[in-house]
Amino acid sequence: MAKVLLKGCEAIGEAAVRAGALRYFAYPITPQSEVAEYLVRRMPEVGGVFLQAESEVAASNMIFGAASTGERVFTTSSSPGISLMSEALSYIAAAELPCVFVNVVRNGPGLGGILPSQGDYLQATRGGGHGDYKLLVLAPSTVQETVEHIMLAFELADQYRNPIMVMADGLIGQMMEPVDFSAAPKPNPPDKSSWATTGAKGRKPHLIKTLFLSPQLGEEHNRKLAAKYDKMRANEVRYEAYNLDEPRKVVMVAFGTTARVCKTAVDALKKEGIEIGLFRPITLFPYPYKPLRDIAERNEMRHLLVVEMNMGQMIEDVRLATSDRKPITFYGRQGGIVPSPEEVVEEIRKLL
Amino acid sequence: MACKIIFDRPESMTETITHYCPGCTHGVIHRLVAEILDELGLRERAVGVAPVGCSVLAYNYFNCDFLEAAHGRAPAFATGLKRTRPDLIIFTYQGDGDLASIGIAEIIHAANRGEKFTTIFVNNAIYGMTGGQMAPTTLPGQVTTTSPFGRDVANVGYPMRMRELLSALRTPAYIARVAVHTPRHIIEAKKAVRKAFTYQNEGRCFSMVEFLSTCPTNWGMTPVEATQWVQDNMVPYFPLGELKTPEEEQDAD
Known part of the structure; x- marks a missing residue:
């Protein structure tokens, strides 16, 4: 299939449909309401369901209920909405249900604004909700990669029985880019009949719960979850090392949209004969600690430049x-300001 | 003459002994729901949604699939379930703190969308599990740990009548209030539960049965005093009966 020109939010919706996620519950919030506007028309074509919830609190709990059936389900929101969904994220992680949350991040804190930001990095990677839980967090840097991450997210959600977050930003959500779906894998959901709550016909009842009144059972459950997160750390680390085939004196670290800007800066300096490296974490949890450490420990490596659209989180x-x-x-910009390649180049020059 | 069993534990209940206090009517309400699941042949398609509160452990007593929602979110949870699998029979089981306080947005919107699940709403005019605090349904003057001088309606408003509030929505629904403090009331209550699940099974409408329930422990009464208190204090403020049925002619405004 040829490439199609899609807005990021539409691409998110289409990618989910192609991943076999035919249950979508959401509440409007800028800059991602176009996902719902796209899916309200698309879902009936594929026998799917879209329901506009009364709040992000409700939308995320609809996901919780829907995920318990074993069907592929997802929601999308933006920063203030994700704060409201954090309660459900904690519960869903505790209940070990597969589902996908997409955060099209806007600037905060508070109502903040409607422009792109990466200010939810710590919320996504450190929790947001209460208790010892982890989301596996994917950070795409283009619309095409967002599509690929959405599809991957459903596979990972099923594999780990854990909520997966795709953390895009307002730029990715609102930008139009050519998208190629031809490499999309065929949805391959595993059999979930051993735990899904779909009626106790010919079997013992299934129970999905997160309450453990016994301290021993509570600790046991936390250990089980922790072992799962360790497995993610061992097997799911993803990153891109750009222009790092040889040791560089200065290496930038950036993710998502910011990494794309930094890549342009790397290319611009290359034309001047200046070689800079870029390390781009693709999974924010699990974070690629070891690959980054290996790069930083090269003797030639003198300085790291971290570029983010926030005040310093990653x-x-x-x-x-x-x-x-x-x-x-x-080097960080906030308030919805996307750094330009030129200003990133200027920051690098200060370090050379 | 051959003996015949004429009274037994419903198949939809487990043999687990409940943790409920003596004189609490959760057990009676559980049993009514279980009897109806049995009698309508719904057990194998039933999925219950437990609240946060005393009945969070309801899943230990029902012999069907069960889930535990976040506090107040059971109607959103049930919406996700039912919209994903309309063939299942979904019921939420919620107390007054869960449904009328923290979860009031979820229940109003689920009812207004006409979600085709059943809500069993257990109103005992107090927070039970957390130790007897004031609920949205606590009666005027009623003493609780957070209204130690009696509920002052000038300060915190009047108790909320959820049956009346939800019945004001235009979307067709079955909404009734029942009590279980006497055998006569239990028989009436069962009829309402049967109707609620039947409407769901027919894909007709949202259904809610509000139960007036007891909390002898937090009311500071004996079980007998508590049942009398339901009759003397709760029934006058929370009138019993159906207030809305899907057969009603909708206003053509």
């Missing part, structure tokens, strides 16, 4: 990865 993971052995400089 930098905490860069410090954890490198144990502060090399100097780290931070």
Whole structure:
């Protein structure tokens, strides 16, 4: 199939449909309401369901209920909405149900604004909701990669029985780009009949719950979850090393849209004969600590430049990865401002 | 003469002994729901949604698939379930704190969308599990741990009548209030539960049966005093009966 020109939000909806996710519950919020506007027409064509919930609280709990049937389900929202959904995320992770949440991040805190941001990095990777749980977080940098991540997210959700978050931003959601669905894998959901609550016909009742009044059982459940997160750390780390085939004096670390801007900066400097590396985490949890540490520990590596659309969040993971052995400089924009390649180049020049 | 069993535990109930306090009517309400699931042959398609509150452990007593929702969110949860699998029989089982306080948005919108599940709403005018705090349904003057001088309606408003509130919505629904403090009331209550599940099974409408229930522990009464208190205090404020049926002619405004 030829490439089609799609807005990021429409591509998110179409990718989910092609991944076999035919249950979508959501509440409007800028800059991602176009997902619902797309799917309200698309879902009936494929026998799917879209329901506009009364709030993000309700939408996320509809996902919770729908996921318990074993069907592929998902919701999309943006930062303030994700805050409201964090209650359900904690419960769904505790109940070990597969589903996908897409956060088209806008600037905060509070009502913030409707423009692109990466200010929800810590919320996505550190919890947001209460308790010891983890989301597997994918951070695409283009509309095409968003499509691929959405499809991957449903596979990972089923595999780990865990909510997966695809963390895009307002730029990806609102931008139009050519998208190619031809490499889309055929949906391959596993058999979920051993746990799904679909009526106790000819079997013992299934129970999906998160309450453990016994401290021993409560700890046991937490250990089980922790073992699962360790498995993600061992098997699901994804990253891109750009222009890092040889050691570089300066290496930038950036994810999502910001990484794309940094890539342009790397290419611009290359034309001047200046070689800069870019390390792009693709999974924000599990974070690629070891690959980043290996790069930072090269003798030639003198300086790390962390670029984010926030006031410094992923930098905490860069410090954890490198144990502060090399100097780290931070460059961030907020309020919905996307840094330009030129200003990133200027930041690099200061370090050379 | 051959003996015949004429009274037994419904198949839809487990043999687990409940944790409910002596004199609490959760057990009676559980049994009525289980009897109806049996009698309508719905058990194998039934999925219950437990609330947060005393009945969070309801799943230990029902012999059907069960889930535990976040506090107040059971109607949203049930919406997701039913919209995903319309062939299943879904019921939420919620207390007054769960349904009328923290979850009031979810129940109003589920009812207004006409979600085709059944809500069993257990109103005992107090928070049970957390130790007897004031609920949206606590009666005027009623003493609780957070209204130690009696509910002051000038300060915190009047108790909410959920049957009346939800019946005001235009969307067709079956909404009734029943009680279980005497055998006569239990027989009437069962009729309402049967209707509620029948409407769901026919794909007709949202259905809610509000039960006036007891909480001797947090009311500070004996079980007998508690049943009398239901009759003397709750029934006058929360009138019994059906208030809305899907057969009613809708206003043509």
